[in-house]
Amino acid sequence: MPTEFEPFPHLDGIRKPPPATIVIFGASGDLTRRKLVPALHSLACADLLPDRFLIIGAARSKLSDDDFRSRMKEGVASFGRLGLEECGAWDDFASHLHYLPIQYDDPASYRDLAAFIEKLEAQHEVPPNRLFYLSTPPTLYVPIVERLGETGLARCVGDFTRIVVEKPFGRDLESAHELNERLHEVFGEDQIYRIDHYLGKETVQNIMVFRFGNAIFEPIWNRRYIDHVQISVLEDVDVGRRGGYYDQAGVLRDMFQNHLMQLLTLVTMEPPTAWDATLLRDEKVKVLRAVRPPQGAAVRTNTVRAQYRSAHGDGPTYRKEPGVDPKSETPTYAALELYIDNWRWQGVPFYLRSGKALARKVTEVVIQFKEVPHLLFDEHTPDAVAPNQLSFCLQPDEGFHLRFQTKVPGAGMRTRSVQMTYMFASTFGEKALPEAYERLLLDALLGDASLFSRADGIEFSWRIIDAIQQAWERGEGPPLTFYEPGTWGPPAADVMLAASGREWSLSCVD
Ligand code: BG6
Numbered sequence: 200m201p202t203e204f205e206p207f208p209h210l211d212g213i214r215k216p217p218p219a220t221i222v223i224f225g226a227s228g229d230l231t232r233r234k235l236v237p238a239l240h241s242l243a244c245a246d247l248l249p250d251r252f253l254i255i256g257a258a259r260s261k262l263s264d265d266d267f268r269s270r271m272k273e274g275v276a277s278f279g280r281l282g283l284e285e286c287g288a289w290d291d292f293a294s295h296l297h298y299l300p301i302q303y304d305d306p307a308s309y310r311d312l313a314a315f316i317e318k319l320e321a322q323h324e325v326p327p328n329r330l331f332y333l334s335t336p337p338t339l340y341v342p343i344v345e346r347l348g349e350t351g352l353a354r355c356v357g358d359f360t361r362i363v364v365e366k367p368f369g370r371d372l373e374s375a376h377e378l379n380e381r382l383h384e385v386f387g388e389d390q391i392y393r394i395d396h397y398l399g400k401e402t403v404q405n406i407m408v409f410r411f412g413n414a415i416f417e418p419i420w421n422r423r424y425i426d427h428v429q430i431s432v433l434e435d436v437d438v439g440r441r442g443g444y445y446d447q448a449g450v451l452r453d454m455f456q457n458h459l460m461q462l463l464t465l466v467t468m469e470p471p472t473a474w475d476a477t478l479l480r481d482e483k484v485k486v487l488r489a490v491r492p493p494q495g496a497a498v499r500t501n502t503v504r505a506q507y508r509s510a511h512g513d514g515p516t517y518r519k520e521p522g523v524d525p526k527s528e529t530p531t532y533a534a535l536e537l538y539i540d541n542w543r544w545q546g547v548p549f550y551l552r553s554g555k556a557l558a559r560k561v562t563e564v565v566i567q568f569k570e571v572p573h574l575l576f577d578e579h580t581p582d583a584v585a586p587n588q589l590s591f592c593l594q595p596d597e598g599f600h601l602r603f604q605t606k607v608p609g610a611g612m613r614t615r616s617v618q619m620t621y622m623f624a625s626t627f628g629e630k631a632l633p634e635a636y637e638r639l640l641l642d643a644l645l646g647d648a649s650l651f652s653r654a655d656g657i658e659f660s661w662r663i664i665d666a667i668q669q670a671w672e673r674g675e676g677p678p679l680t681f682y683e684p685g686t687w688g689p690p691a692a693d694v695m696l697a698a699s700g701r702e703w704s705l706s707c708v709d
Pocket of ligand 1: 366396434453454
């Protein structure tokens with residue numbers, strides 16, 4: 200039965216974090232207003248924030264505490280999973296919000312910040328447990344980290360000092376490695392929380408529960424029973440106002456290095472022996488190390504790169520977006536065929552695709568099982584031999600489907616494909632799924648890094664992306680093709696699968 204509105208079902212036994220101060224750098228930006236503070240507000244509604252806490256916004260804009268609070272109030276009202284009325288505790292929450300204007304590269308600003316934090320901690324009896332959050336443009340990460348180091352703010356003076364680093368984490372292996380080194384000069388690896396918001400999504404975490412919380416799937420989760428796997432992260436939005444950033448990044452860096460690689464590792468990693476950040480991330484790194492990016496002639500046949508372009512000018516065209524080079528070759532869509540060189544997955548193709556300005560927003564992972572070895576029933580409807588398929592629908596309609604064969608009632612032995620469907624909303628209620636940032640902020644406060652990336656994981660993931668990106672830049676890739684906005688992408692992506700007699704599946708849309 201659908202429940203009535205129950206924003207945080209089943210919270211018994213969930214720990215509350217210890218008293219702490221959260222300092223957000225880049226607090227006047229969009230992420231803070233749209234995601235971070237609404238997530239903290241939802242956690243406060245669920246009584247999941249510490250008994251004593253402070254949230255300090257720091258950025259260049261000259262705002263007062265009151266200005267900051269009213270901006271955040273508007274953010275919660277517009278973007279919060281739980282609105283102001285549903286929660287009804289805005290005034291209390293707002294009293295924990297403070298703001299300090301700073302210059303990111305100026306040591307004096309950090310001395311002011313240290314004094315500001317200490318004064319508030321003393322006033323509100325909050326011990327010096329601190330979580331710094333880098334929500335600024337990535338070029339500011341190193342200067343901020345260095346200044347935190349110089350002023351002693353990175354030192355652990357209470358129970359913890361941690362730093363959350365937003366994406367993008369580097370733009371290739373070299374820059375990611377360099378960023379890791381610079382962070383490690385100031386913070387220990389166990390203090391660093393590299394965020395990938397996909398890992399905060401409930402349905403993404405559920406891939407692990409599905410695989411390792413049920414006995415019936417793991418025995419068939421391998422090359423003997425699985426024909427291939429598809430991971431589709433399709434977006435209907437275009438690049439909008441992000442052209443300046445996007446044209447330097449492209450879809451491989453923006454979506455594949457982080458989100459799609461995370462999904463790939465969750466589907467393919469070996470079971471860790473416990474739910475533990477080190478063990479879990481060890482398994483993820485092992486599988487990332489085994490991913491073989493296309494090389495040589497395969498770069499041409501096993502990768503697709505494309506850009507959206509409206510043929511009749513009535514839709515968006517990437518090259519006309521603000522901030523985009525009118526001759527840009529940056530792909531807004533890519534499809535890849537990857538292989539994993541280990542015992543479990545040898546020879547199984549993994550098809551990954553992602554793009555902008557497509558027909559709908561859909562994120563799904565499809566496990567396509569092999570056909571039955573011998574078919575007994577020949578009086579079938581056209582789709583009767585469709586092999587079993589398990590689809591994880593990650594967004595927007597969260598749930599999963601299992602396709603299997605059944606007998607058509609009546610004479611003969613006619614078969615037909617049917618779906619067994621489970622949707623989260625029908626069990627847990629429409630608003631039950633927390634926002635990714637709620638989970639991740641809570642975990643960072645609790646000191647659980649399981650859902651954050653480790654230095655080596657990020658670098659192995661960049662190794663895969665770099666190999667493809669560099670092959671494309673050397674001209675070894677397929678030609679850039681174009682697709683009409685509002686479609687499901689370029690025909691070249693269909694051709695890539697058709698070469699092995701396969702086709703893309705869209706199981707999570709009607
Ligand atoms: C971000 C990318 O990391 O993820 C964006 O930079 C993309 O380009 C977004 O739109 C997608 O996230 P979600 O949660 O909407 O699937």
